[in-house]
Amino acid sequence: MAEETDQESRTEAPTDRRIREAIEKGDVPFSREAPTFAAILGLLVSLSLVVRGQAAQIARDLSALFDHPGGFRLEASGDVQVLLQAVGLSAGRFLLPILLILAGFGLAASLIQNVPRAVGERIRPKWRNVSPAAGWSRIFGRSGQVEFLKAVLKVLAVSLVVLLILRSERQKAVNAMYVDPSQLPELILTLSIRLVSAVSIATIVIVAGDLVWARLRWQRSLRMSRQEIKDEMKQVEGDPGVKARLRSLAQDRSRNRMLASVDRATVVIANPTHFAVALRYEPSENPAPLVLAKGKDLIALRIREIAESHGIAVIEDKPLARSLYDAVQVDQTIPAEFYRAVAQILFFLFARPR
Structure with missing residues (x-):
């Protein structure tokens, strides 16, 4: 209750000094939905560029193992090691570009929001991070309610999109049971790309709203009371009483020199x-x-x-x-x-x- 009353008394916009100090401490607006959206876009790019081009290659690499398992000697531990290296190398060539793309999109989502800076204050252990009372307020406070609302909207949006896509592709899924099995990977890949594309489009509105909300919440957290602004002005410009006294002393010295x-x-x-x-x-x-x-x-x-x-x-x-x-x-x-x-x-x- 005391914290809410204190927050209500902070009705003034933050000063430039307050904003600058918050940024130096690592307190910057950050949307949690932006990295998620970036990961979805990275997955879409991976499916469209990497998986479609590399799927045939990894299938050829592994076909020797699945089609002719007897062609590999497994008489000693060294043979097993060679087999695992071959499989791991083929899987690595397939997965590494995907991981790099996902990491690049996630890093870009963070860099676009804020300039990176090393701030020790952010990693310093704090009691409120493990305090049950603080955690309870985070969960059931306004921020927790907004996060819950965003989660519900995401689930509803993704579920609706997936349902619509699956209904539109129902006939193709039924016909897939009668086509050549070699065509199934391409069919699954095409369906996956459509699903991920639709999900990314559906989450754009949520991400845009979260970006705006993150900045508004950040500005609200930096609001100041009138007394805080007065105290800051005293720190920056000096106490008015002291300044008046110094000004009076300077005038006295000037007057004495004049006389x-x-x-x-x-x-x-x-x-x-x-x-x-x-x-x-x-x-x-x-x-x-x-x-x-x-x-x-x-x-x-x-x-x-x-x-x-x-x-x-x-x-x-x-x-x-x-x-x-x-x-x-x-x-x-x-x-x-x-x-x-x-x-x-x-x-x-x-x-x-x-």
């Missing part, structure tokens, strides 16, 4: 209490006045205090102070549109007697 440079200013242009901008003009350093510091409210008052304590002129010009504060950043020269207004102030300062 420390006010004593080098040429003039401070200020609104009486709200804004203050400290400018430095040295033609040998910069072609235009440079903003050393700026601030409003308490910072503006602090800039004025420092300027006055160092004998730096404070000129009150409300529109100019506000415009400079909004338009220019610290350690930047003033834009050209402020040249005339600032030049008038500097001319006044340089022209007055000292």
